[in-house]
Amino acid sequence: MKRDLVSLADWSAEEIWEALDLAAHLKRELRSGISHEHVLRGKTLGMIFQKPSLRTRVSFEVGMTQLGGHALYLGPDDIRLGERETVEDIAIVLSRYVDGIMARVFEHEIVEELARYATVPVINGLSDLLHPCQALGDMLTIWEKKRVLSGLTLAFIGDGNNVAHSLIEASAKLGLRFRIACPAGHEPKLEIVDAARALGAEVEILHDPKQAARGADVLYTDVWTSMGQEKSAEERRHAFHGFTIDLNLLETANPGALVMHCLPAHYGEEITYEASRAPGSAIFDQAANRLHAQKAVLALLLA
Numbered sequence: 310m311k312r313d314l315v316s317l318a319d320w321s322a323e324e325i326w327e328a329l330d331l332a333a334h335l336k337r338e339l340r341s342g343i344s345h346e347h348v349l350r351g352k353t354l355g356m357i358f359q360k361p362s363l364r365t366r367v368s369f370e371v372g373m374t375q376l377g378g379h380a381l382y383l384g385p386d387d388i389r390l391g392e393r394e395t396v397e398d399i400a401i402v403l404s405r406y407v408d409g410i411m412a413r414v415f416e417h418e419i420v421e422e423l424a425r426y427a428t429v430p431v432i433n434g435l436s437d438l439l440h441p442c443q444a445l446g447d448m449l450t451i452w453e454k455k456r457v458l459s460g461l462t463l464a465f466i467g468d469g470n471n472v473a474h475s476l477i478e479a480s481a482k483l484g485l486r487f488r489i490a491c492p493a494g495h496e497p498k499l500e501i502v503d504a505a506r507a508l509g510a511e512v513e514i515l516h517d518p519k520q521a522a523r524g525a526d527v528l529y530t531d532v533w534t535s536m537g538q539e540k541s542a543e544e545r546r547h548a549f550h551g552f553t554i555d556l557n558l559l560e561t562a563n564p565g566a567l568v569m570h571c572l573p574a575h576y577g578e579e580i581t582y583e584a585s586r587a588p589g590s591a592i593f594d595q596a597a598n599r600l601h602a603q604k605a606v607l608a609l610l611l612a
C-alpha cells in the first residue's frame with residue numbers, strides 16, 4: 310500500500326525516527342562522497358505549487374537529482390489546480406506519469422484530496438494548515454545539535470500557523486514540550502492542540518513571550534503574515550507587536566538555546582537580524598536539513 314506524508318499526525322513515532330535516522334545517514338554519506346543515485350533511478354516526482362517557494366522547491370528538486378531521479382515543477386499557471394481541472398482528475402492523471410506527488414497548496418483539503426485519489430505517494434509541501442516537511446527537517450536539526458529530543462522545551466513565539474501546527478504534531482510524537490506565545494485570537498487550532506494532548510503531550514498556550522521563553526531549549530518563530538493572508542498584514546503587524554525574538558528574549562531562554570526560523574524571515578518583525586545571527590542560531594542548518602529530511606521521505610515513500 311502507498312504511504313503519504315500529508316500530516317505528521319499520520320506517522321508513528323517509529324516512522325518519524327526511521328526518517329530522521331535515514332536522513333542523518335544519507336547526509337553523512339553525501340558528505341563522504343557516497344552516491345545514492347541508485348535509490349530512485351528513473352523515478353519522477355511531480356511538484357505542484359500554488360504558492361511561491363525557495364527552500365521547498367530547490368530541496369525537493371536537488372534531492373530527487375541526488376537520489377538519481379527527476380523532479381518536475383508545476384507552477385501556479387501550469388495546471389491551475391481546481392480551476393482548469395478538478396483535483397481528483399489531476400491526481401488520477403498525474404499518477405499515470407509520475408512516481409510521487411509533492412504539493413504546496415492553500416486549503417489543506419486539496420492535499421488531502423490529492424492523497425485520496427492519487428495512486429502514488431503524496432507529500433505535503435505546505436498547506437494553510439500544516440508544514441510537515443519543515444517540522445521533520447527541524448527535528449533533525451534539533452537532534453543534531455542537542456543529541457536528544459524527548460524532554461526538551463520548544464517555545465514558539467508568534468502565530469499559531471501551519472509551521473506551529475506541524476511542530477506541535479512532531480513534538481507530541483517525539484516527546485518535546487511545546488509552548489506558544491501568541492496574541493489572543495492567533496492561537497493554534499484547538500483540534501491540533503487537543504490531538505497532541507490526547508497523545509500525552511504537554512502543549513501550553515501563552516500570551517507573553519518572556520514567559521514562554523523562560524527555560525526553553527529552542528526559541529522558534531515564523532512570519533506574522535503567512536502566504537495567502539496578505540490582506541491582513543497591517544492588522545497583524547499591530548497584533549503581533551512585541552512578539553519578536555530579539556537578543557533580550559534569547560537571554561531569558563536556557564543557556565545554549567537554539568534560535569530557529571523556517572524562513573523566509575521578515576527581519577525587524579518576528580525576529581531581529583541580530584538574533585538570527587546569534588551563536589545559537591540554527592536557521593540556515595534548518596534550511597539545509599530540509600534537503601536531507603526530504604530525501605529520507607522520498608526514499609521511504611517512492612523507492
Ligand code: CP
Nearest residue numbers: 362363364365571572
Ligand atoms: N521554509 C520553507 O518552506 O521555505 P519556502 O517557502 O521557501 O519553500
Ligand code: NVA
Nearest residue numbers: 470472531535536572
Ligand atoms: N507560515 C509561512 C511559512 C512559509 C514557509 C507561510 O505559510 O507563508
